[in-house]
Amino acid sequence: MAFMRVNLRLSICKRVFFRLENMKLLLSIMSILLILLLVGLWVGSGSYPERWRIEERSTTQALSNKDKKEQIDKMKAELDDASSGNAAIEERARSELGMTGKGETFYEVILQPDGSTKLKQDSIELKDGVEKQKKEEIENKKLDE
DSSP states (O other): OHHHHHHHHHHHHHHHHHHHHHHHHHHHHHHHHHHHHHHHHHSSTTOHHHHHHHHHHHHHHHHHHHHHHHHHHHHHHHHHHHHHOHHHHHHHIIIIIOOOOTTOOOOOOOOOOTTHHHHHHHHHHHHHHHHHHHHHHHHHHHHHO
8 A cells, every 4th residue: 555655646746747847848938939029029021120210211201202292393383384474484584594675774783792891991091091192292392393
């Protein structure tokens, strides 16, 4: 009987140990699968960094498309103006090419830079200096006579 008790205890221990070994193996396999899934999220096709790059490119492309659409709309408006009549063509010729019509006189106004007052002052000082010099010459001539 004692032998049967020991044998029974050993068989129970083997079953429990076998179950624990199976659990350890199952836990190990599950851990490896979890790690592989997580690696798949961060590396390779369909990963988060790739998704972020695609979203960034999409945003950049949307802005570029918006700019291109504005340029196209502007060109269409100019084309419509040009095809609708001569007024747009004449306006453009006047502004870009300096066109004048019949009976018109072209006047070009040239603005002086901001330092124009200094230039005027310098010229006044020169004029004053020349006037002083002329006065001195006249006085010297009078004295010589």
